[in-house]
Amino acid sequence: MQAIKQVEPLVESETISAWVRRWAPLIPGGEVLDLACGNGRHARHLVSLGHPVIALDHDPEMLEQAAGTGIVTSLVDLEAPGAVWPFAAGRFAGIVVTNYLHRPLIESLVASLAPDGLLVYETFSEGNEQFGKPSNPKFLLKEGEMLTWAAQQGLRVVAYEEGRVEQPKAALVQRICAVRPDFPRLAALLPPF
Structure with missing residues (x-):
């Protein structure tokens, strides 16, 4: 029998992205994917909101830190030659991605959202090289x-920002909260500005 690791409270160095904190409460009930989860800071937050979470990363040491009650870890290198997207279409109520970009995944990632699913995505954009890494254009959004992805994938944009952030470090980012077309359009579900 496998021991269950309890989810530890976040420490200050694991601050949840303000973008994720703002939009994650809109994720409808159901399973959530934390893609490129790192040490699991967002996975733990999503569990605290009542979701079962799959935390996926290519680094076994990070997954060990991410493991906890309500979190299933998945060791997958999605950038390895011949790698395939491991999840079925329509599986996830929500997908959260921060500080990760691998463009070939976008279509499959969006396909894995449930018809009423929500995508919360935040990563670096061109110009970030002035602040350090990542600086390789392969890992920076144009x-x-x-917004182009959302239009191509038939998503409805709830919120989008592009610009400089200061926390947790100075960076240029893009971030989007987008929903599948069947997401309920009830004003009561949207948080106030």
Whole structure:
């Protein structure tokens, strides 16, 4: 029998992205994918909101830190030659991605959202090289790129931002909260500005 690891409270160095904190409460009930989860800071937050979570990463040491009650870890290198997207279409009520970009995954990732699913995505954009890493264009979004993805994938944009952030460090980012077309359009579900 496998021991269950309790989810430890977040420490200050694991601050949850303000973008994720703001939009994650809109995720409808159901399973959530934390893609490129790192040490699991967002996975733990999503569990605290009542969701079962799959925390996926290519680093076994990070997954060990991410493991906890309500979190299933998945060791997958989605960038390895011949790698395939491991999840079925329509599986997830929500998908959360921060500080990760691998463009070939976008179509499959969006396909894995349930018909009423929500995508919360935040990562670096061109110009970030002035602040350090990542600086490789392969890992930096072009201007408005997330909006283009949303349009191509038939998502409805709830919120989008592009610009400089200061926390947890100075960076240029794009971030989007987008929903599948069947997401309920009830004003009561949207938080106040």
